[in-house]
Amino acid sequence: MVRSIDSPAGVGAGGSLACAVPMCGRVWACVGSSRRRHWLLLCAAAPLLLFLLWLVWWRPDPALVAVFYPAAAERGPPLAAVDSERWLTVPVAPPLPPDGCIFLLETSGRRHITPREWCTVESAASAHPSMLVVLLAAAPRLRRSALTDRLLERNNTILARLDFGSLFADTPFERWYQSRAVLRSPWPAVHMSDAARVAVLLHHGGIYLDTDVIVRRSLAALDDGAGLESERAVASGVLKFSRDSAVPRLLASRLTEGYDPYNWGHNGPGVVTKVLIEGCGLRPAAGDHPLRKLHHHLRTPTAGESGDDVDTNHGRWAEQYCPWSLQQGGADF
Secondary structure, eight states: OEEEEEOOTTSOSSSEEEEEOOTTOOOGGGSOSHHHHHHHHHHHHHHHHHHHHHHHHOOOOHHHHHHHSOOGGGSOSOGGGSOTTTEEEOOOOOOOOTTOEEEEEEOSOOSOOOHHHHHHHHHHHHHOTTSEEEEEESSSEEEOOHHHHHHHTSTTEEEEEOOHHHHHTTSTTHHHHHHTGGGGSSOHHHHHHHHHHHHHHHHHOEEEEOTTOEEOSOOTTSOSEEEESSSSOEEEEEEEEOTTOSHHHHHHHHHHHTOOTTOTTIIIIIHHHIIIIIISOOOGGGTOTTEEOOTTTEEOOOTTOOHHHHHHHHHHHHHHHOHHHHHHHGGGO
16 A cells, blocks of 8 residues: 655655555655664664663662561561560461451551551451451561551451561462562562462461452352452452362462563462463353452442542541541541
């Protein structure tokens, strides 16, 4: 196909430039002078060059490395030297009942839990009085507040240390963790969370929740499964599997065998989708019950919401389902 287009100023004397534009979309014949072709080639190659330079020079945050792979010398001052009025020492988890817990994770090593994260804890504990809500934190200490003290006084809410070495030991994640492949990722805390949530369910069974949801009603009576993100994709922010289920082990194997450090969603929702839809043959459009839309049970931020919408809607639900976190969080909520 031959297309005639207006000639840019200074190109040719005929006022137009005949360009051969094949159907495949190649436009090399239309770019004009040799100098312009060189600039276009440089522009096309620049992203690849920048990515290669990033691979060569990028190094993971040493603080995050210490969180994921703590050595004895990196664990901070002796516990006795910590100001107990300002800091809360995160204890080792006690024995946990199988299939009787709701787990939330903080994998980045931050020294504080935000009011919105505590909102998830509060709403989950209120909706599940007979289950234990366990917040696993990678940091050895957390900043204390009236909110932390109030919520941890509940008889079904505990805070426990997230020890990655112990969590991944004797699971399909052990060799993956020891390889430190996660440190090659631009999103190491996200990918460590993708692995840790599956490992927790491997060990204990129960329910995993992301820390940006508000629980409106109990999930305990639901069958094992996960929440749908769309008719073709399964989310990894809400997972419910018993300790006897084969699915967490399938998820672990799929994640470790195909781990991609440079793809944000591949190791989380991507893996869950492949295992449940492609591996297990479930069909969301047909209403297979392990793949549920949990709108009646949870409030989660959606892709169509702007930042202001998220704040407004989240605050409205928080008034009803996590009032203490909303009140204590104030402007920080």
